[in-house]
Amino acid sequence: MINSLFLISHSGDIFLEKHWKSVISRSVCDYFLEAKEKSGDPENVAPVLQTPHHYLISIYRGKLFFLSVTQTEVPPLFVIEFLHRVADTFQDYFGDCSEVVIKENTVTVYELLEEMLDNGFPLATESNVLKEMIRPPTILRSVVNTLTGGSNVGGTLPTGQLSNVPWRRAGVKYTNNEAYFDVIEEIDAILDKSGTTVFAEIQGVVEACVKLTGMPDLTLSFMNPRLLDDVSFHPCVRFKRWESERVLSFIPPDGNFRLMSYHVSSQNLVAIPVYVKQNISFLETGSCGRLDITIGPKQTMGKTVENLTVTIPMPKSVLSVNLTATQGTYTFDLTTKAVLWDVGKLNPQKLPNLRGSISIQTGAPKPEENPSINIDLKIQQLAISGLKVSRLDMYGEKYKPFKGVKYVTKAGKFQVRT
């Protein structure tokens, strides 16, 4: 199981270590730092490394490496999932998961890590359970604590730990009872030069914000559940009901949580909301090139495309660009050589266009690779797969809650090859 955890900044500085079994010298991280050095980009460090006596399993989150050390055969996915959970918890507690924030809250971090793992076995990873034991720091609380000598560690047994619904604590009370659901879909797609879809799929999640008194039992049903053939649920969802009736029946955790994630694969037709007409070319001689990109709406189901941005990572030999945008603004980052074009709202009457010239280092050969165009966008009030919630029912409690569903579609890894 997990033996130790090291937190390493992206520059290679080990700034926190925690051991759940015997202490392992931090020199073990040298193997990792060496691998990191070799791979150049921190994102390219292989997540599982073997050293003569240990295994190093790491994740890269928020410019930080979470590096765990194990000595025995463990399921690496278990470790990776756990590390992500640790990062999520930090995010949840401190609002951010960065070196500065972690250093500022070392003691809380240490207390949290101690509660999350015992002898390498996960102990309490549900955020509501943790929050009962170790209260998140707030300005008000630290002031109160200093005045009254109070502590931010709970003294009671967290009830959630033991019940059959460990994700929910007992005795929740709200004056305003509300349950909101966000259906968020991301389109992952690869389009080729001519605009035909090479690959497309939709990654969807249903995020919930449930603030309900007592022990409510909810049922969420969809207009078209047949769309969902590949789903993963929060542990609270009763799988049997889903199998037989295709409804989500569950006792919700308190607060924000991800109810379900799903995946609509390329077999079902995935609608592509925009098209891109592009031409990026480099001249054989004269060390310059041309760029011309136009974006237009395709299958938007009558909704408006917003927050449209286009990123084009240029070849390393590109020195500068001189472009004109008919809409929005563009920037060129000299270190990453990326053109970032912030378009904004897509107007179907007047299609945005970016064109101009690219200059290359003199003497450098014509770039070998073709830059690919990455698109980011957002469409409100639309789940592009067509998924629709039909109703939400509550059992087990008497009051009438406020209910609401929001839909939004975003671009995930949406790229156009040139």
Added chain:
Amino acid sequence: MTDSKYFTTTKKGEIFELKAELNSDKKEKKKEAVKKVIASMTVGKDVSALFPDVVNCMQTDNLELKKLVYLYLMNYAKSQPDMAIMAVNTFVKDCEDPNPLIRALAVRTMGCIRVDKITEYLCEPLRKCLKDEDPYVRKTAAVCVAKLHDINAQLVEDQGFLDTLKDLISDSNPMVVANAVAALSEIAESHPNSNLLDLNPQTINKLLTALNECTEWGQIFILDCLANYTPRDDRESQSICERVTPRLSHANSAVVLSAVKVLMKFMEMLPKDLDYYGTLLKKLAPPLVTLLSAEPELQYVALRNINLIVQRRPEILKHEMKVFFVKYNDPIYVKLEKLDIMIRLASQANIAQVLAELKEYATEVDVDFVRKAVRAIGRCAIKVEQSAERCVSTLLDLIQTKVNYVVQEAIVVIKDIFRKYPNKYESVIATLCENLDSLDEPEARAAMIWIVGEYAERIDNADELLESFLEGFHDESTQVQLQLLTAIVKLFLKKPTETQELVQQVLSLATQDSDNPDLRDRGYIYWRLLSTDPVAAKEVVLAEKPLISEETDLIEPTLLEELICHIGTLASVYHKPPSAFVEGSRGVQHKRLPGSAGSGETVESPDTGSAAGVSDAPPAVIPSQGDLLGDLLNLDLTPPATTGPPPPATSGMQLGAMDLLGGGLDSLMGDESEPLGGDLGGSLGMGAGFGAPSAAPAASFSAPVSGGLDDLFDLGGGVGMPMGAYSPPKTVWLPATKGKGLEISGTFARRAGVIQMEMTLTNKAMSVMTDFAIQFNRNSFGLAPAGPLQVLTPLSPNQSIEVSLPLNTVGPVMKMDPLNNLQVAVKNNIDVFYFSCQYPISMLFVEDGKMERQVFLATWKDISNDNEAQFQIKDCHLSSDAASNKLQGSNIFTIAKRTVDGQDMLYQSTKLSNGIWVLAELRVQTGNPTFTVCLKCRAPEVSQCVFQSYEAVLKN
């Protein structure tokens, strides 16, 4: 205010100041001070000097303060073990606290204090907590057993915690079950052969029930544990699969992958014509695809596992090719894995798509990835014949890009395509030749040279091309040099007239100017071939080449099976069996897929059939050495004359003595010798019955005879008296330190046709020893005591006694390593002791071992030369006659003697107690102290031992 304030220091010295604050009367100040200490600790500062002061803060009602002190304790107790004892009382008290949180916290923390002294105090509180009414405490205590086992395994076993832990598997609370399983699995890992997790249908049922209700992490432990179970039949297998399938929809990817492992394994048992089988296959695809939309680290592990799954069951993901298409911003480690799987999934149906993608990748930025993509195109060509033409034209397009490393990779793979489809695509050679100059990597150069040599007859200027390479011959890498040499020889054989000069040049470069032995050797071989027989050379060098295989780097099937059992583990990421890299892998068990349940009626597809065939391979007849200890410990110590149930071994001895060989006991109690160990060649039938127990008592009274007397007999008598067998001097078998004061030294001798085990028992302890008994483990030649150990009087302190134990050879047989190893157990009133000794094999040479001349001659010819072993005996100053006499004393009989060129050849025969004949030729050169023995035997295993006896007899 943030925690960073704890790091501010003053000039006075941090430790000093903290010490003062820790001893402050104000509670609040104390707490702040402990926080500062912890903060320093987290960043690796040494604050161990404050140990006593921090421990003093432990007795408090404030839970936060208590937790902080515990944190500190866990970190530093190891360096201050004596101080840590101070904390024990508080722990014990806390374990009785009415608040279960405090009880659990105490037992949890105690387990983390890795100090031997503390563990003793931990036992009682732990025992209570394991039976606590609150499941939260029980669950924490279960993990604590694993911690304690890590510190002191013996203690955990002695205290019976393992049994309590096993009982917790049936606990009513699913969390407790999950933690008990996790703890047991971890303990089992250090005891690979122990049967800690005894899985039977009842426990499986309990686990499956708990599976639905426990946390995601608990589900992982339970699923991994389930995967070790082998269902009795396909129905049970199906019902488990049905109950595990819902886990595929879990949000935690580790749960999903563990569930996939269970399903992949149990699926093996389902008949393929079952509807459910098809349903299950369909259910497996979506979760695997979903794993690929997770974070890149998770994707990587998932991809490594999918790589295995695709090799085992390609049908699961055959329609999902597109999800493996590489995205621009995937990390490189994900890209490379995806590419690998794309090739594995490539088939005629999707090859067009795949090729289009691969071509796209070949223009990406990352050099490693581009190279692999180009190679992948070549692999597609080789795998899918219909696509070969398209692949070749794609590769040609890529060569046109003139990007250096793309061209080089393309040429390397085109070489393979030529080999796979000879005489089909040679038209492209011209294009390849254009790029000759841009090749700077050895592999590409070698590939190009191979192509030129192979198709020399079609390339007009082949000689020029090769000559151009020859200029810098010595600067090339070995690979290129070897290839160039071969290519030029090929060219010469095809166009002998124009290229004579060239071939001479390369041969002289290779043989005379090179330091590389491989190159020189190959050069000489070609040279001689060409100069002696050019026709033969042509046949050798231009021989038809075997086709290269379709799929490259497939994992070998048995390894694949094992890896499938390890899905989701590190082994599956490394694609190596755990035994190859897990530390202390001494006993890692190789896992196998269960065989298909399909009986004679179900039609099995060939692939399951072969899998079942492999996994059902019969266990080796001879148990491995590792099992012997267990076997020995199960021996009963009553003499074999008395029949009756063996007494159970004492509990202390049971340690690790699992009854792996159920048959061990039976065979011991069994009446007849067993048909085991038949590979010793000879029949086990006892020749003349000399080993019968009845012969024993007569000899057992004879006092040990000194070796000198034997020599006298030998020298004087000439004709070997049966009594005069060589007996090595006594050696200490059981030192007094290991025998609780009993020292045993001994030797073996053969007297009057009876094997004697002669021992000196010395009592070096302070008390009288009585009740001696002896027992042997099964051994290669079935040696067994022919009577009880005769120690009639009690052995007083400092007294020695000589005992002679007659042996027979009718005991149970098991091949030992070395062959003449004998494991012995001796019992007295104090304890049972085990030791092993080696007996000279000459003890087993029987008196009627003289073969007839004719028979000898026929047998010598009859035994194949493979069974012949030759040895040298150095520094032996004996004449051939003296040697012959000496050997005869040990029942090695000289049948004939021949003298050739002053060298005496003695032909000898001997027979082992189990009927194996050994024939020998002993060559003695007068004046030369080195003898040569040549042994021939149908059971060549014994040769080494026989030789040792020769040496021992001749030198004594």
